[in-house]
Amino acid sequence: MPDQPPLAALVTGGSRGIGRAIAVALGRAGFHVAVNYHLSREAAERVVSEVQAAGKHQAIRALAVQADISQRSDRERLVDQTVAAFGGIDLLVNNAGVAPTERVDLLEMSEESYDRVLGTNLRGTVFLTQLVAQRMLSQEPDSQRSDRCIINIGSVSAFAASVERGQYCISKAGLSMMTQLFAARLAGHGIRVYEIRPGIISTDMTHAVREKYDRLMQEQGIVPLRRWGEPEDIARLVLVLAKGELAYSTGEVINVDGGFHLRRL
C-alpha cells in the first residue's frame, strides 16, 4: 500500500490458530494490527512480536488487547484501545470462536453450553461488529481511508449438520446471515463484508479430533483436495479481501475447504 498511512486491523482471537496466521499476514502486508485474545496473554504477546517483525520495514505497529468478546464492556474497551492506538479501524476480522467443551448429542445439549458458544461466536461477534461499524461510519467525513472491510470467519458447520455440536453449527449458520445483513447495511458506505468459510483446519480447536478427521479424509475422501487446511490458507484469502482485490463484491461466502462443500455422486 504505497503513499498512504498503514490501515488499521483488529483481529479477534488473534493469539492462536487461524487468527494468529491472519494477524502475522496482515503485519507483513503493511497493516497495523490489534491482536485480541481472551486467556492466552503470552501467546498474544508472541504474535505481537511476530507482527512487528513481519512489518518492520513498514513501521507497522501491533498491540495485544485482552477482551472477552462475549462481554459488552470488554468489547467497548477493545474498540476504544484499538482506536486510541491507531486512530481508527479499517479492517475487522471476526475470527474469535469456541467449540463446545464436549461433544454431546443434540438431545442432551445443555442451555449453558448453548449460551457459551452462541455468546461468543454469534452474539459477541454481532455486537462487536455493530460497534466497529458505528466507529467506521463516524470516521467517514474526514477519512482518507476508503477501503474498509469486515471479514467473518464462518465454518462449513453453517451447512454440515454435526449432531454432537449443534450449538456450534447454529452459531455459524447465524454468522452467515449476519454477513448478509451487515453487507446490505454497510454497502452504501463503501464497507465491504465477507464470510470466509474454512473447512477442516489444523489448529488447537481440531486437535482432539485429529485422528477422526484423518480417518474421514483417508477412508471416505471427505476433503477432495486430500489434506488438512492450514491457518495460512485462510490468511492468504483475508489479504486478498482486505487489499480490495474483490472490490466489486460484498456479502460473498468464500469456501476455503479443499472442496468439502462439493456435492458428489
Ligand code: NAP
Ligand atoms: P483456536 O485455535 O481454538 O483459537 C481460538 C481463538 O479465539 C484464540 O485466539 C482464543 O483466545 C480466541 N477466543 C476464544 N474465545 C474468545 C472470546 N470469548 N473472546 C476473545 N477471543 C476468544 O481456534 P481456530 O481453529 O483458530 O478457530 C478460529 C476461528 O475459525 C473460529 O471462529 C472457528 O470457529 C473457525 N473455524 C475453525 C475451523 C478449524 O477447523 N479449526 C474450521 C472452521 C472454522 P485465547 O487464546 O486467549 O483463548
